[in-house]
Amino acid sequence: MTDLVLYGHPDSGHACxxxxxxxxxxxxxxxxxxxxxxxxxSRPADFLVASPFAEVPLLVIDGTPYVQSGAILLEIATRFGxxxxxxxxxxxxxxxxxxxxxxxxxxxxxxLKEAQRVKGQGFPQGAIEWLTMRYQADCQRFATLLxxxxxxxxxxxxxxxxxxxxxTQWLSExxxxxxxxxxxxxxxxxxxxxxxxxxxxxxx
Ligand SMILES: N[C@@H](CCC(=O)N[C@@H](CS)C(=O)NCC(=O)O)C(=O)O
Numbered sequence: 001m002t003d004l005v006l007y008g009h010p011d012s013g014h015a016c017x018x019x020x021x022x023x024x025x026x027x028x029x030x031x032x033x034x035x036x037x038x039x040x041x042s043r044p045a046d047f048l049v050a051s052p053f054a055e056v057p058l059l060v061i062d063g064t065p066y067v068q069s070g071a072i073l074l075e076i077a078t079r080f081g082x083x084x085x086x087x088x089x090x091x092x093x094x095x096x097x098x099x100x101x102x103x104x105x106x107x108x109x110x111x112l113k114e115a116q117r118v119k120g121q122g123f124p125q126g127a128i129e130w131l132t133m134r135y136q137a138d139c140q141r142f143a144t145l146l147x148x149x150x151x152x153x154x155x156x157x158x159x160x161x162x163x164x165x166x167x168t169q170w171l172s173e174x175x176x177x178x179x180x181x182x183x184x185x186x187x188x189x190x191x192x193x194x195x196x197x198x199x200x201x202x203x204x
Contacts (some may be wrong), residue, residue, distance in 0.1 A: 002144070004029035007058040011142060012197035013166035014069040017058040019201035021073055021162040025082040028061075029176050033204045039176040047055040059074040070098040073159040084158030095162025097152050100145065109167035112174035135176050143181040150188055157192065166187055169198075 006022065007013030022029050033041050040054035050065035051058040059066045059075070066072045076093055084090030108131040115128050120124025142164075146152055152160040167184060171178050178181050178186060189195060 003060075003062050005032060005060045006030070007032045007034050007044075007051070007060075007138070008056045008202045009034055010202045012036055013106075013113075013170065014055075016056045016169065016201060017069045017162045018196050019198075020165055020195065021076050021083055021159055023201070024157060024162070024198060025076065025080055026193065026194070027080055027082075028074065031202055033202050034058075046059060070102055070163060073098060073162060074100070075093050079090045083162065084153050084160065088120050090153060090158060094159040095151055097145065097158075098163050100141070101107075101163040102165075104134070104141065105164065106167055108132075108134045109139065109170070109174050110175075112176060113167065113170055116173060117176045132176065135174075139179045139182065142180065142185075146181060146185060151185070157189070161169035161189065 004027065006018060007017070008019060008031060010016075019031070031120075032044065032047070034056050036046055036056060040048070042185060047058060048054055050060060051067055055067070057067070057069055057072060059072045061075070061079075066075050071084075074085075074091075074094065077083045078091065079085075084094040104121070110137065111123075111131050112128065115131070120128060131151050149155065151157040167174070168178075168182065169189075171182070172185075173175055
């Protein structure tokens with residue numbers, strides 16, 4: 001049986017993407033809570049060896065470390081044949097959604113959330129306005145990508161949905177509003193039986 005250990009923290013949307021994928025796919029795994037707010041040197045020694053930037057998520061599969069949330073999602077989908085990984089079309093869709101998320105909505109939302117947390121301190125003048133402008137463009141693209149389907153992968157969620165969920169779960173914490181289209185998708189995502197709050201994905 002495959003042994004999986006996921007290192008993460010409830011405040012990390014990147015780690016939540018992977019936790020959600022494993023939960024949706026019903027892949028058994030254990031988790032290790034890593035304090036992302038503490039100094040990197042204080043993190044577990046095995047984690048520091050396996051994660052080159054001392055970042056979560058880290059997924060260790062049978063002793064092999066996998067880092068970068070998008071790459072981990074692709075590994076899960078292809079290795080376990082799930083969440084879009086079942087077909088070449090699903091894999092292509094997953095890759096496209098992951099690239100979009102990482103370059104666009106998954107770039108501005110974590111920054112906007114952090115800006116709210118630190119009340120803008122340390123952000124150069126105009127940065128928050130620029131990120132907000134990008135988010136507004138991302139809202140339109142979100143609707144284009146979703147189309148008339150309930151999920152980004154069609155009738156069922158896939159790795160693209162997991163990636164986009166990572167930080168859209170915290171729109172109010174990022175100080176931005178959801179569009180009507182987003183609200184519908186977020187509601188469907190929250191209603192998934194495999195969905196859990198971040199603290200349940202990563203108990204301390
Ligand atoms: N590009 C990476 C981003 C990972 C990342 O930024 N992780 C943050 C938490 S969201 C982290 O571990 N921060 C702790 C640190 O940098 O010390 C991914 O997609 O996995």
